[in-house]
Amino acid sequence: SACTEGSVPAPDATPVQIQTVAASPTPAPTPARIIAVFGAEDAEAFLAGVRSAAEADGSGVEIRPVNGGISALSDDSALDVSAAIVFLSGEQAALPKTALPIYVFAADGQTVSADNPHLTYNAAAAPKLALDSALSYPPHLAPVRMIGLFSSPNSPAYLLWSDGKANGTIFAKQEFFGDTAEVSLADWLNETLPPYYPGMLDAIYAESGALAVSAAESLASLGRDDIEVFSASSDADAATKISPILVCAVGENLADAGTRCYGEALKLLSGNAAQSGELSPEAFLYSKNP
Numbered sequence: 001s002a003c004t005e006g007s008v009p010a011p012d013a014t015p016v017q018i019q020t021v022a023a024s025p026t027p028a029p030t031p032a033r034i035i036a037v038f039g040a041e042d043a044e045a046f047l048a049g050v051r052s053a054a055e056a057d058g059s060g061v062e063i064r065p066v067n068g069g070i071s072a073l074s075d076d077s078a079l080d081v082s083a084a085i086v087f088l089s090g091e092q093a094a095l096p097k098t099a100l101p102i103y104v105f106a107a108d109g110q111t112v113s114a115d116n117p118h119l120t121y122n123a124a125a126a127p128k129l130a131l132d133s134a135l136s137y138p139p140h141l142a143p144v145r146m147i148g149l150f151s152s153p154n155s156p157a158y159l160l161w162s163d164g165k166a167n168g169t170i171f172a173k174q175e176f177f178g179d180t181a182e183v184s185l186a187d188w189l190n191e192t193l194p195p196y197y198p199g200m201l202d203a204i205y206a207e208s209g210a211l212a213v214s215a216a217e218s219l220a221s222l223g224r225d226d227i228e229v230f231s232a233s234s235d236a237d238a239a240t241k242i243s244p245i246l247v248c249a250v251g252e253n254l255a256d257a258g259t260r261c262y263g264e265a266l267k268l269l270s271g272n273a274a275q276s277g278e279l280s281p282e283a284f285l286y287s288k289n290p
Contacts, residue, residue, distance in 0.1 A: 034062045035265050036079055036100070039070045039087035046087060046105070049258020061266065073098045083269040085261045088112070101268040105261050107252065117274035119260055121252045123233070126281040127157040127207070130232035130250040133283055134203050135169055137228060137247065143171035145202045147192070149211040152179040157207040157232050173201060178211070185211060189218040198226040206231045209238030209249060216246035239284040247286040252279055 035054075040047045047065060054061050066072050066079065070086055074096040084102045086095065093110040095102070104118035112118040135144050150158045158177075164170035174192050176185060183191075193201075204219075204227060206212035212231030219227055225245060231238045234251020242249060257279050264274035 033060060033269060034064050034081040034083075035262070035269060036081040036084040037063060037065045037087065038068075038073055038084060039089065039092070040065060040085075041067055041069070043087055043089070043107070043254055045254035046107075046258040046261075049255035050085060050262045051258075052255070053259040053262035057262075057266065059266075061269065063262075071096060073100070073102075083265050085265050103261055103265040103268060103274050105257055107254075107257070114276075117264060117268075117276050119257060119264070119277050119279055121257070121279045121281075123251075123281055124156075126250045127160050127232040129281055129283050130230045130248060131157075131160055131164065131205060133248045133250070133285070134205050134228075134230040135164070137203070137230075140202050142169045144169065145171045145173055145200070147174045147176070147201065147204045148172060149176045149185065149204060149206040149208075149215060150178065151207055151211075152177055155207055157205075161205065176211075185214045186218050189215060190222070193218070193222060193224065193227075198224075201227050203227060204229045207233065209233045209235035209251070212236075212238050212246055212249065213241055216241070216243065219245050234284070242284055242286045244286060244288075249284050250281050251284070253282045256282075 037047060037050060051063050054063050064081060070088065070092060073084070073086065081100065084100045086102050086104045087107060088104060088110050089107045093112070095104070095116065102116060104112050104116050106112050106118055106120040109121050109123060112120065134140070134146065135142065148158070148161050152158070161170060161172070165172050173196070176188055181188060204215045206215055206229060209231050212229050213236045216229045219225070219229070228247045229245055230247065231249040234249050238246065238249035239251050260277070260279070267274045
């Protein structure tokens with residue numbers, strides 16, 4: 001019926017629905033994924049390999065180098081990291097106790113406990129790889145006329161050299177042994193090389209990087225670029241001193257080692273088991289068109 005004048009309409013009896021919206025919980029921050037690197041202060045190529053692998057991986061893992069050598073591992077409680085890579089060099093072998101999961105690179109072939117997953121450089125094949133490079137380097141023809149530089153006549157490199165002399169692939173012109181030499185290698189070379197005029201000598205085979213670098217410096221000082229030097233090791237930074245004279249240095253590829261160590265440390269970061277392995281030597285060769 002129609003409302004009479006002055007009447008008040010009846011209130012609507014339908015109850016009002018009030019909705020409450022629960023506040024969304026603030027997501028917990030994702031913990032930082034950080035791998036510390038110990039002992040690599042003087043191994044830039046290794047650290048570069050680790051960093052490059054982390055960047056290529058794209059998982060946002062931060063690489064944090066820690067100064068102080070491997071002894072800094074004993075202070076890991078002060079570090080906000082989740083896993084570590086340890087670079088062993090020289091006589092280092094014993095590892096400080098740490099609660100961090102670690103992956104070890106034994107750069108000089110040190111023995112590492114099976115309790116610690118590790119990558120070990122195995123230099124056993126290096127002397128042969130360097131000697132094969134000397135024998136096959138153009139325009140060398142067998143027997144290749146060479147001078148040999150060794151630490152002693154009992155070294156693996158000299159035993160291999162002796163086999164080459166016996167089978168006719170090496171014509172040994174002179175041999176130098178560091179353990180019995182009465183003069184420095186530089187003085188010995190300065191006296192030995194001049195009688196060999198260009199065309200009489202093909203190469204110098206050196207057991208170590210230190211011997212190879214010294215030989216290359218002596219040849220350069222004498223103005224001799226007709227003789228190539230081949231090193232069976234990359235110590236004394238021989239692999240970074242490749243030149244038209246020091247044409248080959250065999251040793252460990254530190255960048256590759258860093259890449260491999262990162263891949264295994266990433267497994268530790270994820271709570272998985274890492275695998276131990278060996279790093280074989282590699283020949284670093286001079287190229288006119290690098």
